[in-house]
Amino acid sequence: MTGPGPGGPVTEAVRRRVTVRGVVQGVGFRPFVHTLATGLGLAGHVTNTAEGVIVEVEGAGRTVALFCDRLATDAPPLALVESVDHHELAPDGGSGFAILASREGGAAATLVSPDVATCADCLAELADPADRRYRHPFITCTNCGPRCTIVVGLPYDREHTTMARFPMCPACAAEYTDPGDRRFHAQPVACHDCGPRLRLLLPPTDDGPAPPSPADPVAAARQLLRSGRVLAVKGLGGYHLACDATDPVAVALLRRRKNRGDKPFALMARDLAEIDRLAGTGPEERALLSGPVRPIVLLRKRADGSSELPGVAPGSPDLGFMLPYTPLHHLLLGLPGDPEGPRLLVLTSGNLSGEPIVTDDAEALERLAHLADGWLTHDRPIHVPCDDSVVRVCDGELLTLRRSRGYAPLPLPLPLPVRPALAVGGDLKNTFCLGAGRRAWLSAHIGDMDDLATQHAFARAEQQVEAVTGVRPGLLAADLHPRYRSGQWAERHRGGRPLVRVQHHHAHVASAMAEHGLDGGRRVIGVAFDGTGFGEDGAVWGGEFLLADYQGFLRFAHLAYAPLPGGDAAVRRPYRVALARLWAAGIAWDPRLPCVAACAADEQRLLARQLERNLNCVPTSGMGRLFDAVSSLAGVCHLAGYEAQAAIELEAAALAAPADDGPGYRFALRPAPADRPDAPPSAAPLTADPAPVLAAVGADVLAGTPAALIAARFHAAVAELVHRTCLLARERHGLDTVALTGGVFANTLLSSACAAALRTDGFTVLRHHLVPPNDGGLALGQLAVAGRTVPE
Structure with missing residues (x-):
């Protein structure tokens, strides 16, 4: 802040022009300012602009300074004040305090509030037969109701929302203009008389047209x-x-x-x-x-x-x-x-x-x-x-799996400034991220980009976020995968702007770093586990240990490659993934194993030929695919009707397991062959070979061990692999911060076990809270990487 502090003149009148930025429109901020100013006996006015809330206030110096302080400390519960800036004006001797009409124009610098659940006061009126809004389906006030979903422009006024078509009845207009009313300048204010109105539409019947909407x-x-x-x-x-x-x-x-x-x-x-x-x-x-x-x-x-x-x-x-x-x-x-x-x-x-x-x-x-x-x-x-x-709760902390209503479009703070940029995310669980300076606007959930309607929804949402933020990106970022539709959209719309391709798992790790405010001055051990991500060698990555900062990464270790026969077809049929993993590990397809029994004899013969000849078998290191394989091998899930079904059901089985003092499973961790004969062993990434785990799982299955125990032992083996690999990374590179990221870490059983073991050995563990660990958080990492690595 600028200007005199509380120790300034007591009686001499001063006037200040105050600009308040943040979530200060649609949350009752102007009525709050009006009440605060009149309560302190100050004169002036307040208005909304695209830049934020602008206040001119005049009175005794100490009182004006107190007013400026309380703008932030006493703000309405739904407000988020990011800054209060002011400068001196010449006093004009006015009296009274007014709310002026909003001013058009200017660069957008205010923030749009998310939609908010109906407040207790409105619910009481909804259920009160004596209230004029009794049973009104759209009851709302300054403290609740729709916000971002009805905004068509800034500043936030009724004419810039989808409520513009509903003229207020006299009773609502009186509340809207009454400084003492809870609905003072509540833009979505409505009642039974002025709308909106509800209808129940039914299809035509066999005997005639559709019936009218009931009363x-x-x-x-x-x-x-x-x-x-x-x-x-x-x-x-x-x-x-x-x-x-x-x-x-x-x-x-x-x-x-x-x-x-x-x-x-x-x-x-x-x-x-x-x-x-x-x-x-x-x-x-x-x-x-x-x-x-x-x-x-x-x-x-x-x-x-x-x-x-x-x-x-x-x-x-x-x-x-x-x-x-x-x-x-x-x-x-x-x-x-x-x-x-x-x-x-x-x-x-x-x-x-x-x-x-x-x-x-x-x-x-x-x-x-x-x-x-x-x-x-x-x-x-x-x-x-x-x-x-x-969302869910993991170890007493929030874990967001889809960030949308109630959270979007609030921006996320960035630990380092970025140039104006748009990161388009991935193709599954797509979100995009628009950023400039130290702010990043992660969009609401869009969907899966393989559908044309989703691609149209992406384009509309991107235009809307640009409009309300005023950010015009001069840089685009996309996933490294050449066939991602999100990346193809970026190619079509780059218009001469630079387009940075960011490796999938590097973006996951950068997303966790950015969420936790790491400024890029040090590398972290990024454990990025998911099902699919395009690797720099053309393989499908997904079981990655990266030593990373925003500038780049070193692949320290990864899950051993195995063929993925048929790509997406195998993902939908986990028994195929299991058979491919057994084949890669040199383990026979014993017909007593559930995954073998789930595969018809004809399909087995075709699959064996496909694996032997390496036909349409892209190599994968995906940890998500290993979860699929073990799920089928243990007899838990052979067919997946939705993403991660086999892994989710394997977690469910593990949670039902009794206490276990039997033998555990353990991955083999060994150096991979170096690219050059004279390269030192540390130059090549370590390989985590699941063959011993798969052999032990198969032996347990044939011995009649319950699937729940097998599932629990597998989870423990993965957690032990994470712990052991991170210890080696610290020993060789001196790093002691670990970021757990990627869709596999939506599994709270695994996440909790990994975090507990790492913290016991003194690691700082970063886990996602406000940003999804899955591909819904990918765009934030892309933005952090691209915005930092490409110069102005």
């Missing part, structure tokens, strides 16, 4: 859900598909229509008590479930409770729960005194698996027609798509 759409929707129907429900950031989670027929119907395989569904419960019956919650999980973000929280199933939901998450150790975060959700689950309805809802993204979430009403009627039996919709447009965030 009470919510009551009719609740009845349809109770009778086993699937409904498309328009939420804050897109359409959901909903059904009664306690109705196995309805759940199976939705699973079949959505082509979802056995992938778990997310659940919405009325309250925490309902969740506690079915899953274990600690204080951290309860705070996440009931806080303003309301993400999907993955919770361990209770053995005595989750059996009543057999079709929701088959094979998974977890149930994904969230609590209602919009008034409509509360109404669907029922207010006190409502007729009986579903107490638990499946609430999953409104799309086919792999496609982006549907936001447009006309598109919803077309694309969801074969998925839903009706549409509970409304006439407030969604400008910015935003899926639900997914």
Whole structure:
């Protein structure tokens, strides 16, 4: 700050122009400024601009200084004040304090607030028959409701949101202009009279046209859900598909229509008590479930409770729960005194698996027609798509698996400044990252880029983030893979700008470094475990130990290569991965092994010929693929209907294992052959050979050892490999910071075991919290690498 401090003149009037930047629009900041100024007896005015909130304030010097201090310390709960800058003006002797109309123009420098769950005050009004907003599906105030999903421009005013089409009724307008009201300058303010309005749309019947929307759409929707129907429900950031989670027929119907395989569904419960019956919650999980973000929280199933939901998450150790975060959700689950309805809802993204979430009403009627039996919709447009965030708690700390609603578009701080750049991420779980200076805007979850609709959604989202941030990237960054659609998009749109290709696992490690604020002055041991990432040698990497900083990396060690026969076809059939790993390890295909029994004799002959002749067999070091192989070898999962299914079910088996004092498994860790005969042994990366582990697993299977014990022993072996390899890296290179990253570390059993062993030996361990360890966090690492390695 500049200007005189609290010790300045007491009676002499001063005037200051104050600029407040951060999340200060859409969070009640101008009403807060008005209340603070009038309470201190100060004159002046406040307005929104693209640059931030601008205040001119006049009064006694000490009082003005106190006002400037309290702008940050007493800000509204949803505000995030990043800076308060001010300079002196000549006093003009004015009186009173006013909120002025927002000013257009200027470079965007303010931050858009995420959408926020309905607050307790609004919920009380929603359930109060005496309140004029009783049962209003869009009740909101300054402290809650939609924000980023309705913003079309800055500054944040009603005319720059999708609420612009709804003129306020006199009662709402009076609240909006009353400094003492909770809805003072609440841009989404609405009521039954001024809209938005809810409708229940049903398809035509065999006997005639579609029936009209009922007078009470919510009551009719609740009845349809109770009778086993699937409904498309328009939420804050897109359409959901909903059904009664306690109705196995309805759940199976939705699973079949959505082509979802056995992938778990997310659940919405009325309250925490309902969740506690079915899953274990600690204080951290309860705070996440009931806080303003309301993400999907993955919770361990209770053995005595989750059996009543057999079709929701088959094979998974977890149930994904969230609590209602919009008034409509509360109404669907029922207010006190409502007729009986579903107490638990499946609430999953409104799309086919792999496609982006549907936001447009006309598109919803077309694309969801074969998925839903009706549409509970409304006439407030969604400008910015935003899926639900997914998180879990690991060792008492937040682990974000999908960063979207409630978190995006808040920026992440960068430890070092970067030039204006756009990193386009990967092709699975795509997010992009826009950065400049010390800020990085990681987008909401986009989806898998193999779908054309997802690519269009990516382009629209990228344009929107550029518009609200004012960042114009002069540099692009993409994955090293030549066939990634994200990288192809970057090639098409570079327009003469530099395009930096960043190796996949280097980006993972850099993402963890950036999240933890490492300034690049030292290297870390990056343990990057996932299923697939294009390597510098053309192989598929994924079991990597890198010595890395933002400038580059050295491959210290990796999982031994094995052929991946048929690429994606093998990923969908883990028994093929298992047979390929056994073949690479020189282990016979004993017909008593489950993975061998799962493969038909004809397919075995073809697969053996393919491996012998090396036909369409790309070498892979992917740790995720090794999890797939062991899952099938142990008889846990032979066919994967969704990404990482075999690994998830292997983790579930390990969690069910009893205490074990039997023999453990151990990888062989040996030097790889050097490229040159005269090269020292340390020049080539170490190779972690799983052959001894696979042999021990096979022996245990043939001896009748339960799959749960095999799974637990395998997890322990991987954790021991991480510990042993990091000890060698420290011994040879003097590094003592380890970053655990990549999608495999969404496995909390493995993550916790690795971190505990490393910390016992004095390592500093970096694990992801706010940024996903999977490919959803890749773009942040790409930005950190490209923005630092390419000069201005």
